[in-house]
Amino acid sequence: MNKKIVAAILTVIILSIVIVYFIMNSGYFFPSRNITVLNVTPSKTNVYAGDSINLTVSIKNKGKQNETFNVSTFYNTTLLKTETITALQAGAETSLVFNWNTTNIAPANYDIKAECAAIPGESNTTDNTATNLIKIRNKPTNVTVHFDPNPKAGFVGHDVIVRINVTEVSDLYFWELELSWDPTIAEIVNATESSLLQTVGATSFGNPDIDNNQGLMYADCTLSEDIPGANGNGTLISIAFHIKTSGNCILSLQNIILMNTLGDELNITTLDEGVIQAILLPL
DSSP states (O other): OOHHHHHHHHHHHHHHHHHHHHHHHHTSSSOOOOEEEEEEEESOSEEETTOEEEEEEEEEEOSSSOEEEEEEEEETTEEEEEEEEEEEOTTOEEEEEEEEEOTTOOSEEEEEEEEEOOOTTOOOOTTSEEEEEEEEEOOOOEEEEEEESSSEEEETTSEEEEEEEEEEEEEEEEEEEEEEOOTTTEEEEEEEEOSTGGGTSOEEEOOOEEETTTTEEEEEEEEOSSSOOEEEEEEEEEEEEEEOSSEEEEEEEEEEEEEETTSOBOEEEEEOOEEEEEEOOOO
């Protein structure tokens, strides 16, 4: 066969293959299909257990034909709800709103996910999901702050331990306080963090600022992880006083702040005053 004819045939074959390739990939005869979740946006990202949240899911049809498909929302791996979008036009966007009532949901950080079910012939499914983060916490409660024991009796020349306690606290993440006392009767030997916050995670507790001349102490402590705070009853700080002379040493708390993980201050309904009863050793 003539070489020119062979070359022409080969050229036609190659051109035919190229043309077919571009036609198939252009979606002209086989329209491309691609559903995308643009985002999932909660109405609130920080909520208290029992609150209702709206999750707005934005979707786009990036394909070249109308599509009907399911959209589902999840918290972590738990299915929240599934809805169907019918005949979304090519190139169009739409939104769905899913309501989540968080009653009976345990306080934690939750990954929220919206997902479109893959449609037949959809080759790219990497954009079929979108995620966000929601923090659910226990609702604030009224808190009592008190000294334990109160009053505390001790002998002159000896040390006594006084604890500052809280009761019925909810989601405690951070605390700070100032303590004043009569420095002529007692002085602080040391002040140590107690275990209330440590029961839920790692903490940051700096060395308290103690002024035994003025009878003043400042201390604070915080959780160092993004986790739900402490609940219930417990001790914030234990303070060792050395008794110098006899008398009643009044302990007073000022500027005490209890804060939860959402940055809200807890309401302190009772703030007791403490007493160290310093007595002489019997002869």
